[in-house]
Amino acid sequence: METSGKKRKVGAEKARLRKEKALQADAANCLKLTEIFCIQKKQPKHNKNKKTRLQEESLRPPPSQEAGQATPPQPTTQNEQPLVSDRPLQPFDFDFPKRQFGQQYRSFQSSWFKEFPWLSYDQSCDRVTCFICAKQNKASSLQVARNKEQTFITEGFYNWKKALLRFIEYQNSNCHRVAFEQEVTIPATCRNVLDMCNEATKMKIEGRRYLIKIIECLQFLGRQGIPIQGNTEDQSNFIQLLRLRAQDNPFISKWLNCESETDRPKKEEKYTSHDIQNEIFEIMAHNVIRDIVQDIRAQSGFYSIISDEYTDITNKEQLTFCLRWVDKSLEAHEDFLGFYNIPNISSETIASVIKDALVRLQLSLTDCRGQCNDGASNMLGQKTGVAKRIQETQPKAHPTHCHAHSLSLSVKDATTRIKLLSDTMDTAREIATLIKYSPKREHLLGEIKQKIEGEDSTTGGILKVCPTRWTAASAEF
Numbered sequence: 001m002e003t004s005g006k007k008r009k010v011g012a013e014k015a016r017l018r019k020e021k022a023l024q025a026d027a028a029n030c031l032k033l034t035e036i037f038c039i040q041k042k043q044p045k046h047n048k049n050k051k052t053r054l055q056e057e058s059l060r061p062p063p064s065q066e067a068g069q070a071t072p073p074q075p076t077t078q079n080e081q082p083l084v085s086d087r088p089l090q091p092f093d094f095d096f097p098k099r100q101f102g103q104q105y106r107s108f109q110s111s112w113f114k115e116f117p118w119l120s121y122d123q124s125c126d127r128v129t130c131f132i133c134a135k136q137n138k139a140s141s142l143q144v145a146r147n148k149e150q151t152f153i154t155e156g157f158y159n160w161k162k163a164l165l166r167f168i169e170y171q172n173s174n175c176h177r178v179a180f181e182q183e184v185t186i187p188a189t190c191r192n193v194l195d196m197c198n199e200a201t202k203m204k205i206e207g208r209r210y211l212i213k214i215i216e217c218l219q220f221l222g223r224q225g226i227p228i229q230g231n232t233e234d235q236s237n238f239i240q241l242l243r244l245r246a247q248d249n250p251f252i253s254k255w256l257n258c259e260s261e262t263d264r265p266k267k268e269e270k271y272t273s274h275d276i277q278n279e280i281f282e283i284m285a286h287n288v289i290r291d292i293v294q295d296i297r298a299q300s301g302f303y304s305i306i307s308d309e310y311t312d313i314t315n316k317e318q319l320t321f322c323l324r325w326v327d328k329s330l331e332a333h334e335d336f337l338g339f340y341n342i343p344n345i346s347s348e349t350i351a352s353v354i355k356d357a358l359v360r361l362q363l364s365l366t367d368c369r370g371q372c373n374d375g376a377s378n379m380l381g382q383k384t385g386v387a388k389r390i391q392e393t394q395p396k397a398h399p400t401h402c403h404a405h406s407l408s409l410s411v412k413d414a415t416t417r418i419k420l421l422s423d424t425m426d427t428a429r430e431i432a433t434l435i436k437y438s439p440k441r442e443h444l445l446g447e448i449k450q451k452i453e454g455e456d457s458t459t460g461g462i463l464k465v466c467p468t469r470w471t472a473a474s475a476e477f
Contacts, residue, residue: 087131088117088118088119088120088121088131089120089121089122089123089131090110090113090119090120090121091110091121091123092110092113094110094121094123096108096109096110096121096126097126099126099158099160101159101160101161102161104161106160106161107160108121108126108128108160108163109163112163112164112167115167116167116171118130118131118132118133118171118176118180119131119167120134122156125156125158126158127155127156127157127158128152128156128157128158129152129153129154129155129156129157130152130153130170130176130179132176132179132180132183132184133152133153133175133176133179134153134154135179135183136178136179136182136183137153137154137179141178141179141182142175142178142179142182144178145174145175145178145179146174146175147173147174147175148175149170149173149175152170152176153175206251206255209251210251210252210255210271211271213242213245213249213252214242214271214272214280215280215284217238217241217242217245218238218277218280218281218284219284220241221237221238221241222281222284228277229274238272238277239256239272242256242272243256255270256270256272285338289337289338289361292323292335292337293361293362293363295327295333296323296325296363299325299326299327299328300325300326300327300328301367302325302326302367302368302369303323303324303325303363303367303368303369304323304324304325304368304369304370304371304372304397305321305322305323305324305354305368305370305371305372305390305397306320306321306322306323306324306334306371306372306373306402307319307320307321307322307350307354307371307372307373307379307386308320308373308374308379308402309342309345309350309378309379316341317341317342317343317344317345318339318340318341318342319339319340319341319342319350319353319354320336320339321336321337321338321339321340321353321354321357322334322335322336322337323335323337324370324372337357337361338357340353340357345378346378347378347379347381347384347385347386347388347389348384348389350378350379350386351386351389351390354386354390355390355393365390365393365394365397366394368390368394368396368397369396369397369398370397370398370399370400371386371387371390371397371398371399371400372399372400372401372402373386373387373399373401373402374401374402374405375401375402375405375406375409380399380401385399387399429464431462432462432463432464433464435462436462436464442462445462
């Protein structure tokens with residue numbers, strides 16, 4: 001018995017809590033509706049004399065003959081829906097007519113407007129409807145609602161004896177809750193889809209304009225060989241060039257500075273991160289290579305290979321790959337296509353890398369008519385060199401020792417074997433070392449040169465010459 005009594009108490013407590021939560025939710029809904037509809041404060045009624053009240057009572061319809069039933073109002077058919085305006089009709093100053101219910105006369109109370117802001121009163125037939133439900137029903141938004149009660153939607157409610165009870169019941173009904181979500185909750189929490197699409201389109205257009213400026217800045221820095229980064233990201237050449245262009249393009253400054261917190265894009269959305277910069281450079285490089293390959297196919301169709309392996313500053317082996325071709329006007333072109341990392345400098349590895357590069361460029365090795373490289377054994381070896389391996393696939397790819405490399409080796413050998421030239425080169429090297437390693441002597445040499453030739457002198461100073469590549473700087477002498 002005690003256990004069942006405790007269960008009943010727990011069940012009653014849970015029911016009480018559920019009822020309190022429902023009342024709190026109803027109160028919150030009423031506050032929202034009050035703010036939306038902007039209900040005016042009730043004005044004090046004007047005092048009426050007894051004669052006026054008697055005249056108004058005489059104009060009222062006669063009470064029903066049967067006790068306990070209200071005066072039958074003018075019926076509203078199902079097709080005749082009440083007029084839906086922008087806000088509910090709530091006449092606070094109206095003298096509401098009384099109806100007979102049994103031995104008592106009852107009328108609508110204006111205080112119910114504050115307690116149930118969704119009520120809309122029709123003065124012509126003394127009835128109330130739910131403004132929200134009637135509006136949503138007219139918009140065909142209550143198709144998913146269950147148990148629609150036409151009394152509060154189209155016909156009108158007038159039983160003032162049970163008004164409060166019926167109002168609370170209807171306020172908690174599924175139909176009213178669906179209408180409330182459609183009218184209040186969804187517009188308050190969800191934005192207009194059209195506005196969101198327009199805003200997204202505007203942001204997309206601005207982002208594309210900004211991305212074009214980013215690409216132009218990166219293209220300029222890459223074309224001029226200027227480093228992208230600096231000591232810090234903010235002081236990098238790329239960011240400083242963007243800020244310089246922002247003086248003529250205010251939208252660039254707005255995008256970079258992000259004046260409002262709500263419009264602040266992420267670093268990736270600014271297109272200024274290192275990964276995005278590298279990706280843009282990679283896309284531009286691919287476009288350049290595609291244009292070169294397209295020109296080779298359209299103008300000539302045949303080409304020669306220029307390749308050389310070397311060790312970079314990070315002590316990694318790389319292969320330089322170029323193509324030489326002649327256009328229809330018989331003008332020769334030499335286009336650099338990239339560096340390729342190689343694990344070793346064996347002829348087999350270099351030959352496979354060259355063939356793989358041609359496959360990636362969609363160029364057939366059968367159109368190759370020559371190959372140029374240095375005279376190293378792994379490149380021009382008679383049995384297993386790179387040239388020999390390529391000729392096994394395409395016999396018409398005739399190998400050639402690079403003429404510039406041959407000239408450099410010839411000059412070096414001549415200056416070493418001829419005593420006069422060897423002494424001259426040694427003397428020039430000693431003079432350059434004497435002058436270049438002393439700022440004082442170089443300044444004195446400049447003063448002497450200015451006195452002899454004048455201020456309009458165009459000749460250069462003393463240069464330190466590389467013993468294997470000094471022919472490349474012959475124009476400086």
